[in-house]
Amino acid sequence: KGNKQRMVPLGDCALVAVLAWLEEGRPELAARARKRTPQQPVFLNHRGGRLSRQGWFQRLREHAIAAGISRDISPHKLRHSFATHLIEGGADLRAVQTLLGHADISTTQVYTHLSQSHLRHAYQRHHPRA
Known part of the structure; x- marks a missing residue:
């Protein structure tokens, strides 16, 4: 939040999911993941740019609906x-x-x-x- 960079700990399950996504879901990121720097975004929009705040919100809502979560989520x-x-x-x-x-x-x-x-x-x- 606030365009601040920081380290975020990931649990084992989340780490496995992110690594699988990098390798399978977004192969163009796999090469970058090997020489990762803090400036390179992990999650991109459909044009290959950094995912915006609104993009995060939309993706979260889509996944919540797909998971059967009907409560308002943000x-x-x-x-x-x-x-x-x-x-x-x-x-x-x-x-x-x-x-x-x-x-x-x-x-x-x-x-x-x-x-x-x-x-x-x-x-x-x-x-x-x-």
């Missing part, structure tokens, strides 16, 4: 869910800030929210009089 909601899952899983706020690319920690604090059940569980687990 890249922003995925980022929000990503941050929330990290925090609820025990990640510290500074790590989440770095992963999201936020310059100011207060942006991360506003961006994330914790479910009531997570807050209740944290209270019961850590407060001496719970």
Whole structure:
């Protein structure tokens, strides 16, 4: 987001899917993938250019529909869910800030929210009089 470059960790399943896509889905990228630089986009539009913000949104919606997901979905909601899952899983706020690319920690604090059940569980687990 915000045209900032950063490293993004990928799980094994996602890594396998991206590598397969590079080799099979977009063979013209396979050669570039071997000598990858941060300036080369991985995901391209149909003309071979960098995928735009609107292009990402459209592709996400297409895949959601194909997967039978009827709820409204957006890249922003995925980022929000990503941050929330990290925090609820025990990640510290500074790590989440770095992963999201936020310059100011207060942006991360506003961006994330914790479910009531997570807050209740944290209270019961850590407060001496719970």
